[in-house]
Amino acid sequence: MRSSLVLFKRFQTLFHTRLASSYVVQELQADQYGAPNEVLKLNQTTSIDASQLKPNDVLIKLLASPINPADINMIEGKYALLPSSLPATFGNEGVFQVVDHRASDEQVRPGDWVLPKILDWGKWRSYGIVSINDLIKIPSDIGVESAATLSVNPCTAYRLLRDFVTLEKGDTIIQNGGNSGVGQAVIQLGKLWNINVVSIVRNREQGMNELVDYLKSLGAEHVYVEEDLRKEALRKTLWSTIPRPKLGLNCVGGRATSDLLRVLDKSATLVTYGGMSKQPVTVPTAEFIFNDLNCRGFWMSRWKAENYKGSQFAQMLYELIDSIRRNELKAPHCEKFLLSDYKAAVEQAQKPLNTTKVLLTVA
Amino acid sequence: MRSSLVLFKRFQTLFHTRLASSYVVQELQADQYGAPNEVLKLNQTTSIDASQLKPNDVLIKLLASPINPADINMIEGKYALLPSSLPATFGNEGVFQVVDHRASDEQVRPGDWVLPKILDWGKWRSYGIVSINDLIKIPSDIGVESAATLSVNPCTAYRLLRDFVTLEKGDTIIQNGGNSGVGQAVIQLGKLWNINVVSIVRNREQGMNELVDYLKSLGAEHVYVEEDLRKEALRKTLWSTIPRPKLGLNCVGGRATSDLLRVLDKSATLVTYGGMSKQPVTVPTAEFIFNDLNCRGFWMSRWKAENYKGSQFAQMLYELIDSIRRNELKAPHCEKFLLSDYKAAVEQAQKPLNTTKVLLTVA
Structure with a gap:
């Protein structure tokens, strides 16, 4: 031998x-x-x-x-x-x-x-x-x-869902940019981990139905346009059936972020990982003080710089690869x-x- | 007997x-x-x-x-x-x-x-x-x-300095509203705990010198007006002698908060405990992502509601009372x-x- x-x-x-x-x-x-x-x-x-x-x-x-x-x-x-x-x-x-x-x-x-x-x-x-x-x-x-x-968007989604709040089965998270690369991975990982994912997308004149259908094909259960978050009706339809979000994921900024804040649970965390609108994140003082809001940032490059040497990066990749093999995590x-x-x-x-x-x- | x-x-x-x-x-x-x-x-x-x-x-x-x-x-x-x-x-x-x-x-x-x-x-x-x-x-x-x-302002200052980042001797914190009740307590506790406290106050036409003198009599070493934070000169004078702040304390909001953000260290925490200007807290996306900014809120009433039953409140009071007796913490x-x-x-x-x-x- x-x-x-x-x-x-x-x-x-x-x-x-x-x-x-x-x-x-x-x-x-x-x-x-x-x-x-x-x-x-x-x-x-x-x-x-x-x-x-x-x-x-x-x-x-x-x-x-x-x-x-x-x-x-x-x-x-x-x-x-x-x-x-x-x-x-x-x-x-x-x-x-x-x-x-x-x-x-x-x-x-x-x-x-x-x-x-x-x-x-x-x-x-x-x-x-x-x-x-x-x-x-x-x-x-x-x-x-x-x-x-594999190594940017799904990894970002993985860390966003794992590193900021402890999410239990049945908890809710909300994200804007729901159709972004990260957004699509969040939808799929959220479904896999039994978390309610509410995805917000920008309204568009053409292709809106196709976009919603595509996100639903990835497992999205709750897809809304930004304007929906300003409507009182959501309180009766959505927030009476699933808990308010413990975690908000923001890659837009400006008004889209204010819309997210409006529906977060008390003591929720908002993580900003992008700023597509080129507008800043604006938070009323009362959100910080009385709703105990926690605002953080996430940058995959910094995470990698800090974690490349250890085994965490490879472990995450292998876990994601397993999901890909089981067809639970699709490529964009x-x-x-x-x-x-x-x-x-x-x-x-x-x-x-x-x-x-x-x-x-x-x- | x-x-x-x-x-x-x-x-x-x-x-x-x-x-x-x-x-x-x-x-x-x-x-x-x-x-x-x-x-x-x-x-x-x-x-x-x-x-x-x-x-x-x-x-x-x-x-x-x-x-x-x-x-x-x-x-x-x-x-x-x-x-x-x-x-x-x-x-x-x-x-x-x-x-x-x-x-x-x-x-x-x-x-x-x-x-x-x-x-x-x-x-x-x-x-x-x-x-x-x-x-x-x-x-x-x-x-x-x-x-x-005793039970609101000095306790708020105590928790702001203790509960958000680990401050070592020689570290820096920065606060706006430096002349507020909390601000005065922060100055004194900071001095007591060997922390560099940078206090920002609003510029005023009358009584400015008296205010600065009063804050210095409490132990304030670094008192500036809001406009100073926008000047490049501060980089050469202040930030070449003490480290950038790990912690920012905000009770104002609006532009005064943006001014604080500008000088914070990487991975700093900004705690909002008041909103005197009635303006929201506005943070550029890059601060969250690339500077790893952490924005939190603090409300003494919530802390009390959560901690009245335990021994923490009394322990804090007795520690503050000891400081008052040694003339290290003065009443406003x-x-x-x-x-x-x-x-x-x-x-x-x-x-x-x-x-x-x-x-x-x-x-």
Whole structure:
């Protein structure tokens, strides 16, 4: 048994050596901050010679990387976390496939799917070399869409529901931006964990019914438009059947947040994780004093910076992956673009009321 | 020894019986909510026959009771806690003296000072009967002004500094309304606990120097007007010598609160316990997400409702009383008015920029 394993390893090394060749690295970069369509350029930066990999180096190839709202903000230079210098490669998350490596055989194999867990390493690139210690291996049976969009939105939803209040079965939470990537994950995790999720979306002239139907297909039971929260009728219909929310999730700001506050339970927590309206969070003094409101913020990047080294990140991923396998957590609708077609991709990603996730990929 | 104690008790009972007589109860009441000067009336409600006291009953006489801003709000009907029915007697705190009682001799004696710890029992009354279980006995050597104003403002300051962040020696906190009753207590407790306290006050045309001098006489080291917080110079002068505040205390709202936010440390907590400007608390989304801001509220009445039964309230009072005795915690400037002179008292208490505490008392 032991000698056959050694033989297999020797064969593998031989096999790797044979495969070794040169890989052209294309990176979507900007050398100044500004409108993505103006500053982004696809640069052919280096070419990787796989035979030169050092110990623990893993050569990976892009499978798919989404364009998230935070990526746009970062390219515009309007984000709290910016590249240490320009030109820089952008892209905050994505799934890659192992091409070759010098790590010990048990850890990764060519073909494995991996998530690079380095915050300041842009994912919009065709190939890259990453240390085995900065990769999390994930199963390759969950679909590229799910894998590419796993580490930001579903993880944010997971932490929002777990880290701020203790939610028991039958408790209620309310969120605005219910159709956002995080919002869709909140709906599905809430259903999975037996929590009542009330989702608020912006009213729209076209596609409203389709949107509500889609959210209901994810398991949403309570979908309302912002205006509904200002109506007294909700007290009789909704709040007489489920408890008031212990937790409010805010990614909009401005009036949409005031609307959430109106219906929260006493001693509730409001967590702000986004500000789509570009309006601040305004809270009447009485809410803090007499209703014992607790207002917090959540930033997935800070959570990762604080938790990448421990086991919590991997544990969360594996729990989410299990849900994906059981079809309890679906990927958002995705539209794929080649890296080389980045102009069309960026344009599509910035369309208002867009609920489709744009994925960058390579041929 | 034992027989002499019995004899003493018998003598005491005899003595009490001799003292027993009728006490006229005057109560400052309103039978509708509105402007204090319009709705308050001094009613002669009952007369207490001390010989009719039941077991555990304690007959007490008002020494002094302040008019706090919350009292005004309550009379106006604009407070979260209102009397269960009208007409009601108002007044949220005050110190009384024991006149007579049917409690066991060891607990209270005539002449003892006591604080009634019943939230919905108005203190603006000449006499009253309270169960021994609803009284906290306090020493009578701390001055009527300190005793009358002990259970709201200094207790609020104590809880604000203790219950929200862990403050170490050398840490900084910042407060607006630095000249308020709570603000003055925060300055003194902060000094006592080796915390840097930055106090913000509203600019005023007259009396500014006197106000700053007064706050410095309490131990304030850093007093600024609101406008100073918007100036870049503060970064070089103040924030290069002491750390940024881990805790902000807000009793104003509106722009004054935005000014506080600007200078807080990352991951700071902002506690709102008042809203003098009647403006809401407005927080940019980025403060929550990227600076990890935590916004909370504090209401002394809720704390009391939750903690009256335990020993925490008495422990806090005794700690504060020790500070008063060592002259480390001074009473605010007080002005006394007879209950019968309530119209002048209420008018004085509502004057803008007033830093003198109005006390109601009886002849």
